[in-house]
Amino acid sequence: MQKSTETSIKNAEFVSNLAQYWLTPFSIFLAITIVGLPLLLLWLPIGHVFTRRYIANMSIELTDKKLIVRKGVFTRTENSVPLDKITDMALIQGPLMRFFKLHKLTVETAGQSDSGALLNLTGIVNAAEFRSMVLAQKEKLNQLEVPQIQDENNDTQVVSLLQEISDTLKRIEANSKNNAVT
Incomplete structure (x- = not known):
């Protein structure tokens, strides 16, 4: 087994009234029907x-390279989202969420096949702060991965390579003109 080289930055915590929030809509529906x-x-x-057990099995971990979400009671799932693939993180708060003082954090990624968010994370304590930490770490990771070409030797190699590409394109163009004439 490989040893992970990632550093854990933050483990999200969940608000204490999350179970009540999840139980409320169906309870209201049952209460208004005979x-x-x-x-x-x-x-x-x-x-x-059931909801208490589900919440106990949920965890969200921010590492220096990815966001890891674990959840489930009967079927446990683990989603690992590389930070550099995250394109948007939205904070959503509907009327019932405002009543319970909750936020839903949605995570969208590049290359997502279906519409909507890849992850919906409801009930994180200080969701706005957690979102800011994820986006800050994403930015920090992006800055580390930007190649720095400051060496004059590299500049010379780049110019030489571009010249070779240009010469090759000119030969291809000349060959295509000769073939078109004949």
């Missing part, structure tokens, strides 16, 4: 246990 009232008595304890 058939749902008896089911509500089952839903609240079962839903509470």
